[in-house]
Amino acid sequence: QVxxxxxxxxxVQAGGSLRLSCAASGSIFSSSTMGWYRQAPGKQRELVAAIxxxxxxxxxxxxxxxxxxxxxxxxxTVGLQMNSxxxxxxxxxxxxxxxGIAYYWGQGTQVTVSS
Numbered sequence: 242q243v244x245x246x247x248x249x250x251x252x253v254q255a256g257g258s259l260r261l262s263c264a265a266s267g268s269i270f271s272s273s274t275m276g277w278y279r280q281a282p283g284k285q286r287e288l289v290a291a292i293x294x295x296x297x298x299x300x301x302x303x304x305x306x307x308x309x310x311x312x313x314x315x316x317x318t319v320g321l322q323m324n325s326x327x328x329x330x331x332x333x334x335x336x337x338x339x340x341g342i343a344y345y346w347g348q349g350t351q352v353t354v355s356s
Contacts, residue, residue, distance in 0.1 A: 243267040243345040245336045250350030253326055257354070261321040263336030263347055271314040273340040277321045279332035279352075286335070290321060303329075326354045 249261040261277065276291035290310035291299045298310055309322040319336065331354050336347035 243338045245345055245347035247336045247347045247350040250352045252353045255328055255354055255356050257326050258324045261334055263319045265317045269340045270317045273338040275312055275319040276337040278335045278337055281332040328354050328356045330354050
């Protein structure tokens with residue numbers, strides 16, 4: 242079992258930055274692929290960024306060059322540094338852990354970017 246808790250969301254003006262953090266519990270963190278997803282009102286949840294247990298990263302085209310995902314296996318945390326934020330980045334952001342065929346989700350944190 243993995244429990245995930247996000248923090249760091251909030252309100253920011255376009256062009257600004259926010260850093261999201263996800264704290265995980267459980268013994269499988271270091272073996273899990275960790276990811277950040279987001280869901281805007283009326284839209285499907287989409288992958289923003291992911292980082293494998295070995296540190297390989299993957300980003301949605303819409304955030305490449307602006308967002309950076311990182312993980313600390315010792316602290317069992319995963320972060321998402323978001324720079325040059327745009328109004329279209331407004332969404333609820335969810336932390337995700339994938340271990341084998343199992344997916345675990347945090348409760349989500351709201352990010353609002355005003356123009």
